[in-house]
Amino acid sequence: MSTTLLAPGLADLSHDAQRLFRGVLDAFSHPGRIVELRDAPAGPGTLSPAAVAFLLTFADRETPLWLEAGVDKQEVRDFLRFHAGTPIVQAREAATFAVIIGGGGEPFAGFAIGTDTYPDRAATLVIEVPALDGGRDTTWRGPGIDGAVRVAIDGLGEGFWPAWAANHALFPCGVDLVFASGSRLIALPRSVAVEA
Amino acid sequence: MPDTTIRDTSSQDAAYNYAYLDEQTKRMIRRAILKAVAVPGYQVPFGGREMPLPYGWGTGGIQVTAALIGRDDTLKVIDQGADDTTNAVSIRRFFARVAQVATTTHTGEATIIQTRHRVPETPLTDGQILVFQVPIPEPLRMLEPRETETRTLHALSEYGVMQVSLYESIARHGRIAKTYNYPVMVNGRYIMSPSPIPKFDNPKLDRSPALQLYGAGREKRIYAVPPHTPVKSLDFDDHPFEIETWTECCALCGSTESFLDEMIVDDTGKRLFVCSDTDYCESRR
Numbered sequence: 001m002s003t004t005l006l007a008p009g010l011a012d013l014s015h016d017a018q019r020l021f022r023g024v025l026d027a028f029s030h031p032g033r034i035v036e037l038r039d040a041p042a043g044p045g046t047l048s049p050a051a052v053a054f055l056l057t058f059a060d061r062e063t064p065l066w067l068e069a070g071v072d073k074q075e076v077r078d079f080l081r082f083h084a085g086t087p088i089v090q091a092r093e094a095a096t097f098a099v100i101i102g103g104g105g106e107p108f109a110g111f112a113i114g115t116d117t118y119p120d121r122a123a124t125l126v127i128e129v130p131a132l133d134g135g136r137d138t139t140w141r142g143p144g145i146d147g148a149v150r151v152a153i154d155g156l157g158e159g160f161w162p163a164w165a166a167n168h169a170l171f172p173c174g175v176d177l178v179f180a181s182g183s184r185l186i187a188l189p190r191s192v193a194v195e196a
Numbered sequence: 197m198p199d200t201t202i203r204d205t206s207s208q209d210a211a212y213n214y215a216y217l218d219e220q221t222k223r224m225i226r227r228a229i230l231k232a233v234a235v236p237g238y239q240v241p242f243g244g245r246e247m248p249l250p251y252g253w254g255t256g257g258i259q260v261t262a263a264l265i266g267r268d269d270t271l272k273v274i275d276q277g278a279d280d281t282t283n284a285v286s287i288r289r290f291f292a293r294v295a296q297v298a299t300t301t302h303t304g305e306a307t308i309i310q311t312r313h314r315v316p317e318t319p320l321t322d323g324q325i326l327v328f329q330v331p332i333p334e335p336l337r338m339l340e341p342r343e344t345e346t347r348t349l350h351a352l353s354e355y356g357v358m359q360v361s362l363y364e365s366i367a368r369h370g371r372i373a374k375t376y377n378y379p380v381m382v383n384g385r386y387i388m389s390p391s392p393i394p395k396f397d398n399p400k401l402d403r404s405p406a407l408q409l410y411g412a413g414r415e416k417r418i419y420a421v422p423p424h425t426p427v428k429s430l431d432f433d434d435h436p437f438e439i440e441t442w443t444e445c446c447a448l449c450g451s452t453e454s455f456l457d458e459m460i461v462d463d464t465g466k467r468l469f470v471c472s473d474t475d476y477c478e479s480r481r
Contacts, residue, residue, distance in 0.1 A: 014214040018266040021226050025264075026323075028233045029407045029422050058230070060223055096227075116351035120231040120240045143236045143383050144422035146405075172385065176234045189234035191383065191422075 007044045007075075009083035010056050020057040027178070027187035032140045032149035034132050040183040044079040047071055050180035051099055051126045058124075059086040059097055066095035066111075071128070098125045104157030108167050108175050119172040122190070126178045130155040132186050142192035151186065151194075153179050161196035168193055208296045215262040215295040221245055225263035225418070229409060232420035237382030238350070239333050244416035248290075253283055255413025257310050257329035258290070264308055264325060264409075265291060270298045272306035277314040277455065277472035284312070301475050313376075315397040317454045317476035320406035322423065328391045330412040333419065335379045335389040355387050358430065366435055375440065381428045382421055390427075396439045396455045401427040444469040449480035 010016040020037055027035040043052030059065055065086045067076065072088075080086050089095055092110035100107060107127070114122035129135075135154030138161065141147070167174045167190060174190030188194070208214065215222070221243070228242040247255040265271065271291050275284040279301040287310060288299045300306050303318040310327040320326060336346045339357045349355065358379055365373045378395035382388045390401055391410060401408065401421060408421040421427060431437040445452045447468045454476055456469040471477035 014219060015266060017219065017223070018214075018264075019268075022264065022266065025226075025229065025233070025407075028230055058223060058227055060220060062224070063227070117347045118241075119235050119238055120228070122231070124230070143425040144233070146403075146424040172235045172238060176230070191234060191236060 006082055007042060007079055009041060009079075011039075011041075017057050020053045024054060024057060024178070024185070024187065027185055028176075028189055029144050031142065031144050031188055031192045032151045032186060034184050034186055037183050037185065044075040045071060045073045046128075047076060047099065048128055048180045049183040050178075050185040051128060053183070054126055054178055054180065054185065055080060055086070055097065055099075056083055059084040061085040061087065063096035064089040064094050066090075066092055066098040068098075068100045070101045071099050092123075095123050098123060099128065100125055101128045102155050102157060103127045103129075103160045103163075105159070107157070107160060107163055111175050113167075113170055113173040113175060116173065119174075122173060122175055124176045124178065126180055127156075129153055129179050129181050132179060132181050132184055136196065139195040140188070140192050141195070142189075144189070145192065153186065161194055164188070164194050165196075209293050212294050215265050215291070216247075217245065217259065217262045222263045225259055228418045229260065229263065229420065232409070232418050233407070233422050235386075236421055236425050237386030237388040237419060239412075239417040239419045242416055242418050244413050247413065249286070251414040252331060254287055254310070254312060254329040256411030256415075256418070257312070257327045257413075258287060258411075259413060260327050260409050260411035260418060261287075261291065261308060261310050262295075264327070265295050265297055267296055269307045270300050270305055272300050272303060272309045272475075273311070274309065274314055274316065274473075274475075275312045276457075277316075277476075278474045280474060302479075303475055313392050313394075314455070314472060315393055315400045317471070317473040318479075319400075320404055322405040324406040326404075326406050326408045328393075328408065328410040330389065330391040330410045330417070331414070333389055333410065333412040333415050333417040335377075335387050350386060353385065358387055362430060362432070366432070372431065372435060372437075378437075379430050381430060383425050384428075387430070388419065388421075388427075394440065394455055395429065395437075398427070398429045398437070399439065403427070442469060446471045446477060449477045451477070451480060 023037045037053045040049035040053035111123040131154040135152045177188040179186045228240045232240045273284040273288040275281040303316040312329045377392040410419045429437040454471045457472045459468045
């Protein structure tokens with residue numbers, strides 16, 4: 001039995017989750033907007049507070065979670081199982097949510113993209129990045145954006161934006177993304193076209 | 197140090213969880229809302245719960261509002277534009293009781309506006325959320341009763357049947373006779389029912405800076421239009437979409453730009469036109 005103490009989850013379950021949800025909804029409604037999640041809990045391991053906040057707000061026993069090897073630590077599993085009750089799965093296609101570091105390689109391969117008749121049955125991926133600004137300049141256009149918005153997320157792999165273009169082309173199917181860094185996040189729903 | 201303060205909940209009805217729904221249900225609705233925002237105009241199925249009011253009285257809208265609302269919010273509820281009708285008053289009181297939330301009748305002060313069948317005349321702003329109560333979310337339902345079939349039509353973006361129905365209206369009446377629940381195309385992909393708002397309000401949905409969420413309780417569907425999203429009312433090149441106009445102005449505030457209700461005010465059939473949006477009308481008097 002582990003003697004390490006479990007990191008605390010949401011201090012005030014109902015009201016903290018509500019506030020965090022509104023932050024994430026603000027991010028999804030305004031892709032490219034950097035949203036600061038105040039009071040995001042610190043959480044275990046290397047997970048960013050924003051990723052922890054996202055998972056504690058949305059994940060539960062109905063939403064299988066896939067963790068990239070870099071974050072898949074015992075303390076992270078214990079934390080999420082205890083506070084969210086979420087099953088942790090090995091198969092990407094079974095996951096409702098996933099946590100990925102940096103998005104290198106083929107970041108979206110294997111995750112559920114929904115179907116033409118049920119595009120909502122697609123995964124939401126949380127991508128841990130070193131910073132939400134200072135990276136390669138990109139221009140985002142689509143629902144939620146007034147014209148265009150410039151975003152410069154740092155630490156993404158070379159093949160990331162071509163992979164996103166392929167994902168966006170699947171619309172209305174495709175995965176949705178949340179970029180997390182510290183207690184801040186940016187959302188990128190599949191409806192948004194990115195010019196890299 | 198973790199926050200161990202026990203917050204004062206004395207003014208909230210302690211018999212219920214905050215905002216009436218349990219946390220599991222709110223999480224499920226919140227996940228549906230995120231997917232609805234990610235696919236504008238697509239109807240996301242959700243596990244609708246029984247609410248303490250009958251279907252048709254806003255059970256969908258009230259569940260969406262319950263998943264959104266927090267103690268920092270200010271809620272406005274309108275029914276056909278009015279803040280003082282039974283449905284609006286009871287829903288406003290419901291949330292004041294179960295969610296300790298501040299309420300208002302002023303459009304500009306509200307963070308969440310739940311509405312039945314109108315969009316406020318006062319332009320909405322970034323950060324406001326408009327929650328529509330939707331009786332029949334499927335715009336193709338009156339043309340195709342089978343859910344499996346309408347779902348396929350949406351998947352294939354096969355909307356000829358809707359254009360034909362509008363054409364038949366022109367052939368029969370000389371114009372598109374639909375005056376409310378007028379179908380719209382969202383972001384060039386999904387045909388969506390804007391709920392039974394008058395077509396007068398359709399242009400307000402287009403590229404609105406506010407987030408629009410639609411909740412259908414009986415049919416258990418949630419859909420959304422994110423801010424700044426193009427919403428086009430369907431029409432033909434030679435029969436462009438037009439909104440209603442009146443030769444009268446509002447008898448109370450004199451507005452010539454708002455949506456007017458026709459009232460019969462005495463036994464001799466005397467008629468009066470007044471603004472449907474009570475807050476807008478009062479603010480102008």
